[in-house]
Amino acid sequence: MEQINSFFQFISQESDKxxxxxxxxxxxxxxxxxxxxxxxxxxxxFISRKIKLAGPILGVAGILQTIPSIALLGxxxxxxxxxxxxxxxxxxxxxxxxxxxxxxxxxxxxxxQVLEAAKAMGMxxxxxxxKVELPxxxxxxxxxIRTATVINVGVATLAAYIAAGGLGEFIxxxxxxxxxNMILAxxxxxxxxxxxxxxxxxRLQKVNFRNIKTxxxxxPFLLVVLSSFYFLPTAIEGxxxxxxxxxxxxxQDGDLGLRKVYGLKIxxxxxxxxxxxxxxxxxxxxxxxxxxxxxxxxxFDLITLEDDKHIFPPYYCAxxxxxxxxxxxxxxxxxxxxxxxxxxxxxxTDLNYKVDYLHQTPEEVAKDFLNEKGLYKNPRYGNxxxxxxxxxxxxxxxxxxxxxxxxxLGNSDLQVETKTGLGGTKICFDAxxxxxxxxxxxxxxxxxxVILPQKRQLxxxxxxxxxxxxxxxxxxxxxxxxIKWLQPIGFNNTYALMMRKxxxxxxxxxxxxxxxxxxxxxx
Amino acid sequence: xxxxxxxxxxxxxxxxxKQLSFNVAEGETLILLGxxxxxxxxxxxxxxxxxxxxxxxxxxxxxxxxxxxxxELRLGIGYVLxxxxxxxxxxxxxxxxxxxxxxxxxxxxxxxxxxxxxEKLHLPTDIxxxxxxxxxxxxxxxxxxARALAANPPILLMDEPFGALDPITRNKIKSEFLTLDExxxxxxxxxxxDVQEAFELGDQICLxxxxxxxQIGTPKELLEKPKSEKVxxxxxxxxxxxxxxxxxxxxxxxxxxxxxxxxxxxVLDANEHHLWSVFEKLANQKHILLKLKKExxxxxxxxxxxxxxxxxxxxxxxx
Numbered sequence: 001m002e003q004i005n006s007f008f009q010f011i012s013q014e015s016d017k018x019x020x021x022x023x024x025x026x027x028x029x030x031x032x033x034x035x036x037x038x039x040x041x042x043x044x045x046f047i048s049r050k051i052k053l054a055g056p057i058l059g060v061a062g063i064l065q066t067i068p069s070i071a072l073l074g075x076x077x078x079x080x081x082x083x084x085x086x087x088x089x090x091x092x093x094x095x096x097x098x099x100x101x102x103x104x105x106x107x108x109x110x111x112x113q114v115l116e117a118a119k120a121m122g123m124x125x126x127x128x129x130x131k132v133e134l135p136x137x138x139x140x141x142x143x144x145i146r147t148a149t150v151i152n153v154g155v156a157t158l159a160a161y162i163a164a165g166g167l168g169e170f171i172x173x174x175x176x177x178x179x180x181n182m183i184l185a186x187x188x189x190x191x192x193x194x195x196x197x198x199x200x201x202x203r204l205q206k207v208n209f210r211n212i213k214t215x216x217x218x219x220p221f222l223l224v225v226l227s228s229f230y231f232l233p234t235a236i237e238g239x240x241x242x243x244x245x246x247x248x249x250x251x252q253d254g255d256l257g258l259r260k261v262y263g264l265k266i267x268x269x270x271x272x273x274x275x276x277x278x279x280x281x282x283x284x285x286x287x288x289x290x291x292x293x294x295x296x297x298x299x300f301d302l303i304t305l306e307d308d309k310h311i312f313p314p315y316y317c318a319x320x321x322x323x324x325x326x327x328x329x330x331x332x333x334x335x336x337x338x339x340x341x342x343x344x345x346x347x348x349t350d351l352n353y354k355v356d357y358l359h360q361t362p363e364e365v366a367k368d369f370l371n372e373k374g375l376y377k378n379p380r381y382g383n384x385x386x387x388x389x390x391x392x393x394x395x396x397x398x399x400x401x402x403x404x405x406x407x408x409l410g411n412s413d414l415q416v417e418t419k420t421g422l423g424g425t426k427i428c429f430d431a432x433x434x435x436x437x438x439x440x441x442x443x444x445x446x447x448x449x450v451i452l453p454q455k456r457q458l459x460x461x462x463x464x465x466x467x468x469x470x471x472x473x474x475x476x477x478x479x480x481x482x483i484k485w486l487q488p489i490g491f492n493n494t495y496a497l498m499m500r501k502x503x504x505x506x507x508x509x510x511x512x513x514x515x516x517x518x519x520x521x522x523x
Numbered sequence: 524x525x526x527x528x529x530x531x532x533x534x535x536x537x538x539x540x541k542q543l544s545f546n547v548a549e550g551e552t553l554i555l556l557g558x559x560x561x562x563x564x565x566x567x568x569x570x571x572x573x574x575x576x577x578x579x580x581x582x583x584x585x586x587x588x589x590x591x592x593x594x595e596l597r598l599g600i601g602y603v604l605x606x607x608x609x610x611x612x613x614x615x616x617x618x619x620x621x622x623x624x625x626x627x628x629x630x631x632x633x634x635x636x637x638x639x640x641x642e643k644l645h646l647p648t649d650i651x652x653x654x655x656x657x658x659x660x661x662x663x664x665x666x667x668x669a670r671a672l673a674a675n676p677p678i679l680l681m682d683e684p685f686g687a688l689d690p691i692t693r694n695k696i697k698s699e700f701l702t703l704d705e706x707x708x709x710x711x712x713x714x715x716x717d718v719q720e721a722f723e724l725g726d727q728i729c730l731x732x733x734x735x736x737x738q739i740g741t742p743k744e745l746l747e748k749p750k751s752e753k754v755x756x757x758x759x760x761x762x763x764x765x766x767x768x769x770x771x772x773x774x775x776x777x778x779x780x781x782x783x784x785x786x787x788x789x790v791l792d793a794n795e796h797h798l799w800s801v802f803e804k805l806a807n808q809k810h811i812l813l814k815l816k817k818e819x820x821x822x823x824x825x826x827x828x829x830x831x832x833x834x835x836x837x838x839x840x841x842x
Contacts, residue, residue, distance in 0.1 A: 111606075113604050113605075113606045113607075113608035114608050114609070116604065117602065117607075119597070120571060120573055121597060121598075121602060121622050122596075122597035122598035122622060122625055123621075123625065132610060135612045136611065136612055
């Protein structure tokens, strides 16, 4: 019951967005459907005349159908950029097969005697087509259009990955934020759209033959009207375009905070982080949301803007250790703290870049770095107890785990086992409290917002201050879970707004406030 | 009216029609008769250019088909198919209006013509707004005929028009067909594999085999003067029935003897009937009074059989 209530609360809060997304979704579906009909119908008619070409053309359309939608969207980006164009092209390609195939089947299955009669009575080829073949194939063609529509409603959710909008924004945002209400707010309307359009088209499919002419006139009109829905939602105009991940769009320490605290008004599209950095690099986007130590910052020559009003909570990284392990191996704390102060944001970005883009192994990168800093010692190969190091499933954590491994092996007789690639925060943390691992690198913000019980007002007060957040999580972890936060390593892997270095320098934008001022002055 | 000169057609190396020539005079009914695969349907479809001959020419009204726009040609030729070929998405009235509409007739004229044909073909008046699937097989076939006749074309091509009907319906429609005034002055080319039908309906019969003409002539000529063994064999099984059908009462009149003057149900004019139709009628009644000018003869089936036997012996002798 509470779930249902909170769902409706969410809906009413976000009704504007929901309406916009729904209209965009309908628009995307029908623009691509309209184009697909314009192409597929003549093509279907053509191959019903040239049966020899039917196999190859249906084959090609069939292959297009089997390409995974994400891959198809990915392929489109270098050619068509991001936004509505690649989305429509992808949806168009998916809609082709059912319409071509059904047009072809519908026409070729018409009773040969009827066609012979039509010809024998003196009808020209075009009269046979419009008066006999198309009307008789109509139900089958409509069935194809129905299938294409349902496919398009489904695939159009993925448009949110490439900044084309639609209900996918809620769905993927909800998944990223683990917000069931948000997922449902996207998924239920999407499902309803599929069901409603399928139903309406099924009614159209069973039309009385007597009125068929009317329907042939209504259908294109209806499609154009539905297509135009995409252009109804009016975005904020402006020269700069921001691309934010679905997750960022829904977070207080994200788009919501940017609007509330900074009053930032920028034209915004929703986009998957898989393509976001490249899109910024290729000047399709000017501002993106990202993580401050992401290797792609370096790869695509981006810089982060200073969060001068502190809306992004600090995500300082520090090893968190089970206190039982510290009790049994007191030397551990000193060893792990050796790393503290050596890695700042840009150092971490650089290290991530080496792993993610230069494809060096985390072991190599860790060893080179420690050598450079004079922390490397040859392993002692002792036969003490085994320390188990955990890590989450991304490059930065792999590198840190390797560094700790080297430090422990070089400075003690302990042995090390690494358990890298533990899915997410929850898995790592449970493994730590259950003594399946002894420590792993965690971020203060995550400790505060994901693991600890939520106390909104208190958090809002301390959020801006990295020292306060650190001491709060340290205290609470100790009290609640018997886990100790060691000294922070130094870098802060938090959300950040990013721009191309060149553009930011030209416009003299260093902080989010600078960005806001620039936008206001250049309307 | 129709003149066919040495037409040939080959499909994928199978010869369908070989060097075929014949003429159909105005108002005449020509039957293309033969077993399936003999090329008769191919021949029919070459007449309205549904199929283009590989060689030779077809002349309709003196014009070479090759030089005429095929759509225009077909608008002047009615076409009846075995399985009616009615448009399933058109009502009966719409189906019947197809050719008049292509010819851009006025609405009122089309409506009148439709009503007229519905009456002439004994179709129920409420049929106009029904769809083909709502009709019986016989009704569908009648509508198919009405559609072909709608614009009153001088030529009618029929491809096994009664082939898909059950025997009772077939006979009924055939007898209507014979009496339908719309058909009296038409030049008709009809395809059938049914020998009986060919003899009942044809002025001329063109007997075909393997794409060639075995013999072309009146039913009587085929029966009495077969050109080859093949022709004889083709007609052999139904010799008796066919001879009854081709034999008019007039020819056998001298041999018929009256059996007296019992009360009769029916009086027939000997000028208008074949021997066969009288036999058919005698199946249901004992006596029939036949009239020729002022002469009257009452017959039973037995007395008619006697007359036939006498006629045969007389003619065999002269042969």
